Amino acid sequence: MFSRHSLVFLLLMVAVGLNLRPAMSSVAPLLTRLQETAGLSPAAAGMLTTLPVLFLGLTAPLAPLLAIRLGSERALSTALIILAAGLILRGLPLPGALFIGSALAGSAIGLGGTLLPALVKRELPDSADLVTGLYTMALCLGGALGAGLSVPLTNLLGGWQASLMSWSLLAVTALLLWHFSMPSRPQTAITQPKASGLLKLLGQPLTWYVMLFMGLQSSMAYVVFGWLPSLLVGRGYSEAAAGWTMAISIMFQLVSALTAPWLARLGRDQRPALLLVQCLTASGLWLLLMAPMAWKWPGAMLLGLGQGGSFSLALSLLVLRTANSRLAGQLSGLVQGGGYTLASMGPFLVGLQLQAGATISAITWMLITILALCSGFALFAGRNLRLDNRDGELIVHRY
Template sequence: MLVWGLLVAAANLRASLTGVGPLLDQVQADLGLTPAVLGLLNTLPLLAFAALSPMVPRLAARWGSERLLGGALVVLTLGIAVRWTPSTVGLFAGTMLIGAGIAVGNVLLPSLIKRDFPTKVGLLTSAYATVMGGVAAVASGVAVPISEVAPGGWYTALGCWILTALVAVLLWLPQMRTAPPASRAVRGPHQLPWRSGLAWAVTAFMGLQSLGFYVVVTWLPQVFQDNGISAASAGWLLFLFQAVAVLTSLAVPGALRWAGDQRALATICSAIMLLGYLGLLVAPSLAVLWSIVLGLGGGACLVLALAFLGMRAQDAAGAGALSAMAQSIGYLLAAVGPVVFGLLHTVSSGWQAPLAFMCVAAAGQTVVSLVAGRGTVRSAEVREPDRALSVPESAPSPEH
């Protein structure tokens, strides 16, 4: 039940965001928003990730990880409901609530996996990343078809994901009832590891791959449409990108077991992302090819970024602290992506400058991966002990 609960929770961490990109033209036509403002639809959740992630370890220590994740799923469900209302205010207010719910889930899932399955971090990280990416891919592919046939149009296409959120809430209720009291939680040995160079490398890797993902899911359909592809076909090309990413993520656990460290794997996958952006820049008509290439690199980079949160940490508390740091600063960096991409398009009246920006970001990720793929963030690199994610007294230590 714990594994199923984690997987269904993961299924809700991207779908309500990735369905937005294929509908941007409809949103713009109905609400009269500029490209820069449209970029905020996927930037607002990232800002919520950045603002809330550092608070999650303290909140989990006070309320318990299980209860906090359950509350986050409720907030996510409420956000989808609010965004379903036909207004600009509802659209942006609901998006902020969705971002708040996802922010908590993003931090808690790697720590829960490290705590309860310390010997299967790579496998379960790949499993939840695959589920998360698979549902996100479906959300991208069906967004336009649902908007064309359902009452309410694009509002319903975004709001229908309330069903999967409700399922996640119901499936997680048993974990909330059986969670140990917060007072029994062991105080972890870590504050956020601001002094660790390795932690900063993991943070940069997380941020740059997230920047790429959210730029792609926000703007790739528009890039394709401006090159003569229909809105529905552009949505399915975004689905193709994410479907390939899901298949790629399935191969990552085997590669993690085979490799002594993850530097070569992370570098190769980052370089593949760079190749995809270069391809869109010089030969945008080969849309199918570049969707596949970006999916090959993006799926592996996502799993690696999530796996680094557990692999680079000494224990569950360290994983929670590293996760909070990497996702706060990393998503703040990622939040720049969709807005800058949209602004560059507006200023340059084309896609060459935005795609060149993504090439620079991918090159930076390739360099950072050489550091982020090896080592452990030591407790000695942290100034003082602090309360971290709650760990039951009976939970096995990493040495076990």
């Protein structure tokens, strides 16, 4: 049973998690409209979808430094303030505001997404991997809300600028809840590792396997967040129908986000679960982008199940591959920093391919190839190994 303190933390974690995806998923259904009204080329649209992910990756390693200066809880409050500011800025009628605001929002998501796993490991160490499933569910729900409500909000509020800015209200709500109810404990900062400690962590192949798996699976997620509605419009969907198809897919992520950690706990080897979710993702993409349109709902379902499970398992690896919260925070910063920087290349690459006149079929097979490569790294990241810093030395052992 969870204590009252733990239940409050869980509710706050969900409130924060709801804010870590709408900044990206709310743009995708409007991308075709932005290209028409704001004069964005496919390459510029690709840059718009890439910037949040790129800055997410660049900022994630800074989270431990911010945490040791402010404390982990106040560092997360700072991330929410930056997120709200970025969401407001991207809708203002100023030159470059759309791009600068998107970069700020991505930076805030990088900080928040890195701080939360270590806080989970600290607050609920015995249930951290299962709680990660709940956190992932909140991320998926936030992403689905961003995708599904983006076009209706544009119609209701009279323009895409107001629609994009409206998501700042959700961030401000989470900020108020977190600030006034956040858990407080002595010495709550995530310890900032020394340079030599980071080098030791980077010297472990297991770190790289987890990072590359995180990066490649995240690349697929952000391609979907950034381009799936546009690709579906290219197949003949209306703008609203494409947005809702993406939203339904993200809603199915809720199911696998919760069940994947349970599946991972059936054994100490997560490779079967990791390979299963990659196969589901590839099947869903193929059905949505290449099969007859009558298969769109099975495709959306399989894509959602695969991506929700993949991301939930990737976050679970940060917990399962480390022996304590300090290492979890360090690994989280490195893996999310390097992984999301790699992931940012996915949406940009799709934009470049569209600019060059690539067909949807060619783009689909490129994405499936990336999933195959991701499965290769899953075979190494999913083994029952754990990083530990016994007696001041970083070692890898079975558990």
